[in-house]
Amino acid sequence: MAGEGCPIVEFRHISKMFSGVYALEDVSFSVKRGTVHCLLGENGAGKSTLIKILTGVLKEDSGSVFFDGEELKDRDIWITRRKGIGTVFQENSLVPHLSVSENVFLTREIRKRSGVLDFEKMKSETLRWSKELGVTLDPSAKVKDLSVAEQQIVEIVKMFSQNPKFVILDEPTSSLSDKEIENLFSIINTMKEKGVTFIYISHRMEEIKEIGDDASILRDGKYITYIEDVKTMDMNEIISYVVGRPLVQIYPERHAKIGDVCFAVEGLADNTFVKDVSFNVRRGEVLGFSGLVGSGRTETAKAIFGVSKKKNGKIFKDGKEIKIKNPTDAINHGLGFLTENRKEEGLFLNKSVSWNTVAASLDKIKTNGILSKGKERSEVNKYVEKLKIKLPSIDRAVKYLSGGNQQKVVFAKWLMRGSCIYIFDEPTRGIDVGAKTEVYKIINSLAEEGNAVIVISSELPEILGVSDRIAVFREGRLVKFLDAKDATQEKIMFYAMGGKDNETA
Amino acid sequence: MKLLDKNSQFSMVLGKFSKVQGLNALLPLLLVVLFFTLMSDNFFSSYNIMNILRQAAVYAIMGTGMTFVILTGGIDLGQGSVLAFSSVICAMVINATGNMYLGILAALATGALIGIMNGVMIAYVRLPAFIMTLGTMYIVRGVTLWITNSTQVNVKGAAAFTFIGQGFLFGIPFPVYIFVIVGALAVFFLTKTSTGRSIFAVGSNVTSARLSGVKVERTLIISYTLSSLCVALAGVVYLARLTAAQPTAGNGYEMEAIAAAVVGGTSLAGGEGGVLGTLIGAIIITIIRNGLVIIGVGSYFTQIVVGVIIVIAVTFDVVRQRVSANK
Structure with a gap:
């Protein structure tokens, strides 16, 4: 058994490249036992890559990972799970047609002596765990009938029921209401008292200050700084580390003249x-x-x-x-509707930026009734510039873009359509601080141009x-x-x- | 930063190449041609090449229809039955009226009608395409056997009609013109019109498509109608080649059409692919059939090779996507 004094997780000189570009470059840091360690950084800073390397989903190019004092060489998701590393990923990994308890015990089903699945036991265990965590779940309900927030809770129950020593929460609150977040935080605190260590990833600064102990900041794949106490640290200072520049104001000033209904x-x-x-x-x-x-x-x-x-x-x-x-x-x-789930309801992920941008405005890129490649390119380039979408080429499939840039593509689609009444549902969900400000600027400029805007958040x-x-x-x-x-x-x-x-x- | 520039330049060149859909199928085409040329002196003769193209026409036209449907994320299992039905209708109308144009028109109308029915049931009643067209497959085959009493219908006279399947124009078999024209129209339709884009949009993400203002139901009905319409046209060509309509004709041809589309790079998940690849895919499959006969290998072997080619083609596609996903 490893000594209690050593850090629970230690990264030593981790590097990882994707087609010649560093996703992580010589990252070293450790996580103290019994803390909630926040991992901060913009989208694309390397947080998810680092988590995937720790859990064994991805393999590092160089460097090593230590867990509980022991180097984890050839690890995969099964080994790390058995060692006690639990993860709640941003993207939901539940099977929609199975019940809550079947999902909680997926791949580690409880069996009767005869080898038949013991559904009653799994249900009662699920109930016991949800009670312990202070949440209400119906173990027999089908996951597909639950709301996104409830599904998130199932994920959390599933993870904690595996008795992890170390837990990674990757934006766990993105679909939770304030009350549910409070609930989650009390779960975290309870588990922390029992000696569980957390890595907590979130873009919401208020949350980090509330739940975090210490923090590490990543930017462009590099380890920027360690923050010993996030609670007392000034929020603007943290943000300036994250974005690498002082952030003047998250919400830009507004000058729109309000007219008639x-x-x-x-x-x-x-x-x-x-x-x-x-x-x-x-x-x-x-x-x-x-x-x-x-x-x-x-x-x-x-x-x-x-x-x-x-x-x-x-x-x-x-x-x-x-x-x-x-x-x-x-x-x-003249209505435009940006949905809350851009991947499921907004984008054509396999299609290019250009293809997505013109998807609602095909009539605008026609000459004599025929779609014109030239018109398409020039129109799309206009909006790519206007919205400062960062990409190697407009022919790039949108699935390869960061969340913020993907969201801008959806904005580009509606801007190109030239709507006059816009409905934006959670327009900044899952995108980083820098991109958020740009989204707010887009919203403001639409209002200034005399459009009506509805923002759901x-x-x-x-x-x-x-x-x-x-x-x-x-x-x-x-x-x-x-x-x-x-x-x-x-x-x-x-x-x-x-x-x-x-x-x- | 330099690395990044080089990388994006490379991916741009790669992007430009792979943007012409179907070009990926040229390599297997080249390989099969090379293989049979080396194996037999009789393969690479102008006579045999014309023969192959003529045979390929039916698959290519059906495959074009199938591509529309697969691009929406669907499937049309009824194609083989519709081929038989439309050629029987064509033969019967020609025999009854003595007018080949009426016969062709009747065949095409029959195809369109079946396609519309498929489309309406799939789009509005929301039946899975697999189930609806499986039903069509049985129903249409049954009706064909019933109205013909399970016997073939010979087309009487009409040399002008047999020209469609057997004739030559400027030394090239007439069916080749038909499939090239159908293919060209289909490529134009898919890449240059709004409805063409809608077909891709529906297959890529039906929810996003609906929320972007795409008329999903209309798009589905058009796709299934075009599929059956293409098949009816293929049925006319088929009939004109054999001068007799077999009620059992085309059995399993929908699989050839699916194979042609898949070998040509169209994804069965929908939203990706195109007709150019399907045309090349249809030629590849015909060459394998033809070539294996020429080098004197049994017909079951043909099945094995076609199966292997499908698996290899899709494997390439999957690997290519995985590589680009890691970028």
């Missing part, structure tokens, strides 16, 4: 989630949709855009009622930072409008969680 929704309802939603947006205005996960914000957007069926409600553009039966109608009426600082007005949703209803000038995170949460006007916020 150009888009209005009256009494909108769908068959399940949305109940009687009414609002309007003015030219040049950014309207924020806030609320807990599952409060009906995304569903409202989908009902407006014709993705889901409307049961009731009228939609007006410039005072005239318009009918939207499907996304094609919506687009023809689960991050309260973001909603406060980008909106002129904030609509708070709860249980499928729009319960409160707040003016951004006198809104606070507390006020939004008060209404989101069921507060009424006659009580005090």
